[in-house]
Amino acid sequence: MSLIVQKFGGSSVADAESIKRVARRVISYRQAGHDVAVVVSAMGDTTDDLIELAKRVAIDPPGREMDMLLTAGERMSMALLAMAINDRGYEARSFTGSQAGLITTEDHGRATIVDVTPGRIRAALDEGVIAVVAGFQGVSQHSKDITTLGRGGSDTTAVALAAALGADVCEIYTDVDGVFTADPRIVPTARRLPRISPDEMLEMASSGAKILHLRSVEYARRYKVPLHVRSSFSLNRGTVIAGSVAHPFPVTPTELWSPDEADSDCGGQADNPTTKTDAEERDMADMAKSATTGTGKNLEAPLIAGVAHDRSQAKVTVFGVPDVPGTAAAVFEQVSAAGANIDMIVQNVSVAGSGKTDISFTLPRAEVKSTVLALEAGRSRLGYADLATDTHIGKLSVVGAGMKSHPGVSARLFKALSEAGINIDMISTSEIRISVVTRAELLDDAVRAVHSAFGLDSSTGEAIVYGGTGR
Amino acid sequence: MSLIVQKFGGSSVADAESIKRVARRVISYRQAGHDVAVVVSAMGDTTDDLIELAKRVAIDPPGREMDMLLTAGERMSMALLAMAINDRGYEARSFTGSQAGLITTEDHGRATIVDVTPGRIRAALDEGVIAVVAGFQGVSQHSKDITTLGRGGSDTTAVALAAALGADVCEIYTDVDGVFTADPRIVPTARRLPRISPDEMLEMASSGAKILHLRSVEYARRYKVPLHVRSSFSLNRGTVIAGSVAHPFPVTPTELWSPDEADSDCGGQADNPTTKTDAEERDMADMAKSATTGTGKNLEAPLIAGVAHDRSQAKVTVFGVPDVPGTAAAVFEQVSAAGANIDMIVQNVSVAGSGKTDISFTLPRAEVKSTVLALEAGRSRLGYADLATDTHIGKLSVVGAGMKSHPGVSARLFKALSEAGINIDMISTSEIRISVVTRAELLDDAVRAVHSAFGLDSSTGEAIVYGGTGR
DSSP states (O other), X not given: OOEEEEEEOGGGXXXXXXXXXXXXXXXXXXXXXXXXXXXXXXXXXXXXHHHHHHHHHXXXXXXXXXXXXXXXXXXXXXXHHHHHHHXXXXXXXXXXXXXXXXXXXXXXXXXXXXXXXXXXXXXXXXXXXXXXXXXXXXXXXXXXXEEEOOTTHHHHHHHHHHHHHTOSEEEEEESSSSOBSSOTTTOTTOOBOSEEOHHHHHHHHHTTOOSSOHHHHHHHHHTTOOEEEEETTSOOOOEEESOTTTSOOOSOHHHHTOOOOTTOOSOOOSSOOOOOOHHHHHHHHHHHHHHHHSSOOOTTOOSOSEEEEEOSEEEEEEEEEEOSTTHHHHHHHHHHHTTOOOOOEEEOOOOTTTOEEEEEEEEEGGGHHHHHHHHHHTHHHHTOSEEEEEOOEEEEEEEOGGGGGOTTHHHHHHHHHHHTTOOOOEEEEETTEEEEEEEGGGHHHHHHHHHHHTTOOOSSOOOOOOOOOOO | OOEEEEEEOGGGGSSHXXXXXXXXXXXXXHHTTOEEEEEEOOOTTHHHHHHHHHHHHOSSOOHHHHHHHHHHHHHHHHHHHHHHHHHTTOOEEEEOTTTTTEEEOSOTTSOOEEEEOOHHHHHHHHTTOEEEEESSXXXXXXXXXXXXXXXXXXXXXXXXXXXXXXXXXXEEEESSSSOBSSOTTTOTTOOBOSEEOXXXXXXXXXXXXXXXXXXHHHHHHHTTOOEEEEETTSOOOOEEEOOTTTSOOOSOHXXXXXXXXXXXXXXXXXXXXXXXXXXXXXHHHHHHHHHHHSSOOOTTOXXXXXXXXXXXXXXXXXXXXXXXXXXXXHHHHHHHHTTOOOOOXXXXXXXXTTOEEEEEEEEEGGGHHHHHHHHHHTHHHHOOSEEEEEOOEXXXXXXXXGXXXXXXXXXXXXXXXXXXXXXXXXXXXXXXXXXXXXXXXXXHHHHHHHHHHTTOOOSSOOOOOOOOOOO
């Protein structure tokens, strides 16, 4: 028997039928003997509708009241899910973020978790009750006001609750089948990764893969919570995000694969079928191997886990910066004071004798305007010659723990891009990631070329939909 | 400066425009220097929509989850109202029933208030902040679960909060102009009562007048909270419900009449106009008189405050009951075990020598079926001869503290009905009320005849709409 935390996003609880489907899935885990705590987002468009209502009564609603309003969303979805579970003969009880012990900072709309005290959830689980918890929300530590966690909030609630309860796994249900080697909309031969390390997932998330918010992955890595990202619309196994040695996959596949009733509506099922599809059998083989080798990679052992891409960035170049100590620091102080989130930075070698250099950096496109204004305001002090912006760039990243011990990765990457006729504009690396900036219009070609060059293409393309997650 | 609790029902906060209108009215009181706590119901049809959603996911949703779901309704309206107030430059803060200290029993869906600890509301008011409180909801004393108060809940929240805060007045805003001498849809010449005593209001409410729920009136009488029932769609003065000597009207009329901006939308107003309509001047004269005489009646000094009617009841007659001690008790034990709420009871004089009598009683029409079944089940034990039901009855009640000292009331009532050709079927009385049962189809004529006979008709009929209140 394991303790499992499951998180269902807004699209998984969009209407009454979806809620009933989620109820069946949750119950199938209880039937298999597990303790289950479920974290839910607001139904479908509820949050957007509430924001629209707020706009109609106030130009600039106070954060405290906005949070009070928006938290009505999860209140509805969690109560309805608890009802649907009870309706099928299993006891479920819903809890607000406050009742679940999600203690946060006072920052309305973007609170961070300072403590989790899930006494009521633990008590419910000990009684054999399925706990249904509101995602995205908490209560502030000092003023005891209702707060929301901002982007990625519901995933973070689930991970934080799993950490505090010592759950064996935190399942994140979404509308795609897991983490893929590349975006299947661009690379039809992309494959689902049966497993990826937390470090790799962090690099994937920060490199543009939208399936999990960076924040929840960071939380999971920090508190060693094994994640399982999978689709709420299928019985397929998804992607396990866990350290392969220190945190072996905690629930046996047979248990986790306990299927629910899919789309039939004929009441609870008595048995726990163990029939597996071919794909599932393959996954099991992969899992068995990675448990042995401790690398989490499959038979072909590619150097990299996946290829991520990001179209949301822009490049700013500052020309003719005095090449003396402290100048670069002054530029970035100015930029960060404007609130910009700098990603890649490249400083050219100074032209001999000129005493001047150029500095380029990338940042989210939405932050270009304020950043340029800030730089222009500091122009006389910074002493640069000119500014240029480029909003037609694309970033490609290869991510993989394997590259630590394989020096040939960057060479293979550059060769693949070169053979595809794609120029590289900027380069940055971490221990397990190499990112390059290209022209935006060449990004798709670049992703396909690199995916293929690293042997990631599957022989048969799976029919899958790849999209972002909700809040 | 006074402390005023205001309650706005669902129709007063049905949409963004209505919420903004309520915000303006609340602000006008703050501008006049008062401390204001506002209790709101859920917006318009929200509660019905949520109940509909619940029905789609579960046949018999648990009360705990139903309460969790429904309380999302006030959460939205209170946050939106707080936003709308803040948007106009006045600080407002919303509080759930739990945050406001509404401590209740564990009875989901029909909890009763066991304590009110409004520490956070008091603190907000002391800071000069307008407190916006969710009506209808609370938190259970022991299990700390969210509860709802059932029918009349929002009015009761307002009255309970006013009592706990020691408010000077509790204003109940609704969609009619106050309490009338009779239902104006039946009696076009009915007049708004400027004042009525709590005892009279209780009798009116229990006799079918739907403007205030019996429960909130009982609470107000018990804790001596002066009520002011008035329309949120006009600036008119409504009806004050307060003991005339022990609880003089606590806020001067000039203050209370501080009008809001009505339907203009041009921002806050600087002044506190004191212009009154003729009707308001008349009310003031009435109020001044009642303060002097201590009777709460106007110049014409009618014996009764108003004529209430009720079409929702039915009559059950049990024929041939053995006329021996304990038989009537046995009949009503059987009936109350079936959950029936008996109103009037009439037992005929036993026919000489027969040893048998007939017992008739009235009860809500919805309870007839279960009551008859219960009586039939106990027939052999009770030993009665036959049963009959009549669902075409109407009840008319005249209510007035004046009848205590005026013996001629029942005579005048019976004479008026007789002159109108209306037979009386049953009669029951309390110290300040006389109720009669007539044929349903004659009820309207009866109400008009009695209203006129007691001198309640106004010379000019006001154009008013009379309807029920929400939860």
